[in-house]
Amino acid sequence: MASEEPCHYDVLQNDKYGRYLVANKDLESGELIFKDAPIAVGPKPDTPPLCLGCYVPVENSVCSRCGWPVCSPECEGAAAHAAECEVFAEAKVRFQPVDDWTAAAPQLDCITPLRVLLAKEKDPSRWDREVAPMEAHTQARQQRPTWAADQVNIADFLVDHCKLGTRFDKELVQRVCGILEVNSVEVPSRGGFSVRALYPRLAITAHSCVPNIVHTILQNDYQVLVRAAVPIKSGDTLHLCYTHALSPTIVRRDYLMESKFFSCECPRCADPTELGTHLSTLKCQKCDNGVIMASNPLDDEAPWKCSEKKCEFKTSSAAMRKMLAVVQAEIDQLDVLEPGPQAIEQREATLNKYKSVFHPRHSLLLSIKHTLAQLYGRVEGYGIDELPDLVLERKAEFCRLVLSTLDVITPGDSRMRGMMLYELHAPLMFLARSEFSAGLITQEKLKERLQEPIKCLGEAARILAREDPQSPEGITGQIAQQSMEQLKASLDSL
Template structure:
């Protein structure tokens, strides 16, 4: 943990509590680090080991409570042994067998709320000071299907079979709301996503362009202090400047981001990015006009989902409902290939990219999402390693990285994870393509040296970002690789030029 938190809590009637920098912050400064109040399975979770939170086939059950685990070691982890294991074994509640462990298993819905309730009893001071003040949006949630879902699968399960009627229905619903509104996702070392409740991080205001970056170090040792989050300034923030996190996926277009925030966080986002019809000149929501040349279709009022969308050159008009249908169709196609890797994954994404490039603005969110995936597939897939790629594909990867960076520089500024990954992906094709051009005589030695230096500098920027990622995460491992490669390139730079 850091010695001192570098933020103060302010409050106003409009947004409630929010955080401001307590001193001038430079990019990379650690603002605070925090252990979760509780953590555990997300809602709609498949069957998981309740020790390390890795998906399981349910063939091994805890010998004490008879709920799924990986094996005996996970049964001894405190996060399980001192929480639901004790409660379920005393109440004689056993896990009910399921046909397909990979399907959503509603039996897990109670686990994380239960862990919060038990931690409340263990740590009442932290509960009262940090967790209880969190917004639960109880009244809004009462009219939503999630209320009845929680009533049956969490409230009645805990107060009935689990024999925990000491916790009132009102309190359990409050805990469910606090988790739904405030929990952040984290990844276990097996890259499975869980949810963690971070009271300090939850104070940070939302903006669709954040100025902080958080990284969670989930080591899956089952300790209550596992999954520590470290929060850094992504860019310079002046003393007194408000600190912004993002509660949504930054690569989504405004219509989708605002709908997500409205339905899951119960507020209407009016941040500068959402309020701007060009999304801060990125045009991530814009479409190409099919009626005129070079026309761009944009929302006439991004804060009104039902407003007209108009071409800026001709009189063509449509509406937000129609645009939403287009976006949903494209997202569905992208979702279909999400887990397709290798050459097939590249080909399928390029097919979608080509299909919609006459429909979407070049920087539209879905073109950006596809670019992000392609930059990481080119160079890694079988038959598509960097040394295998012909110059035309190397040029394609370089182009994709540059186009992606143009957008990320605006919506993910500073020391953001995705910028670090993209910079890393960019340095390799620059080096190899430059070497080829030098060997073919398309570059003289001075130009070749300049290009190689550009690649080294690009890798250095990637190292600067990725060094802050925990080594328990894939980005942290990539950071170690980037640092090694950077050190070797600097040490052998002159030799690489001479022997090219």
């Protein structure tokens, strides 16, 4: 890494986090803290066959040299694929044809670990410095069924089948599998498909469900840029959120325990109201005004209770977990719908079905509202210029609801905030114009009302300008900038 690049952190160590990063100076919101280059990038476990050069899904298309999936002759020669291509070609181990090229192919599970192993061989001192100290949680992993699967599909496969026994032993392969499981992050590929990458500095950043940093992945070389999301004081711990920020506490904590092997006790997890956002709160079915929350979210044995003193409703976290899984499965079904009128109408039906069960800001309802905020104005029959005022108001309401939740759980400049601000500008602009053309407001008032969408666009453009210009967010940022300039110009000509 070039020395002129920012490095505004120190590495400390304690019992709670292991190694972790703290700011070594006062940081402004948006300030670049460090850049990190991946040790390796590659497929996640359980993905269908992907091009090993650019990670787009492929069908019946393999490398002419080694016989593993690639999409094109250019990708056969991709730098990412070069080292493993040689290994497979030499050992004459080809990808075994599959019946269904859209189904998960466990054969690919060996690729990312192999890339880490080959990176170790290529740069042993980087390995010693940056990868060897990483947590692999070998003992805990040995207790799980995935250990045996990794042993067969990855360790035995690479060492015996691909004849790498003189270069790597099986214990090391399993250690690499653990390092990847615990430390890698999901990243979007150029092909739009999700893959995983191992970043040494990002990996040791401590977790919090209320992060104070944000990261951006560059699509050309998968470098990650880490910035302050909010002003950070010198000496403060840098916190990244390893899980989906809008998930409810039970889901976040289960995920962190399952995949990262720790129990999160951050202030958000410890608070039954999730810092007042009510992302985990249900409505009580036994009384009028009560809401149901965990009496102690950090204790799985503690009951969930009604907030009304006189109400005796009680349930267990196990029952809650089951219920969330059922509704989540229903939402997952919605997510496979093609974007069209159905995608909107079925989501509205689901909102209706559960509005008496969940708090209006419950994570599951909020995730539907978040999607609807993006769909209104974007699908057939729901074009932005054909939406009735009521639906425009609904779009604005959902955007504001998501934004006010983000204020609390991911304060500062996040991608999601930038995207929601962009969504919010449209209904505000169309509502103001519709009221003006109906003669409900004066031209002066129209000018005043259009200040808010201009502000939304400006904020969105500012936040999203930090994203890769070729990513969907980066592109939205450029559109936001242009739309803001156009809107300003049209105001000046009024």
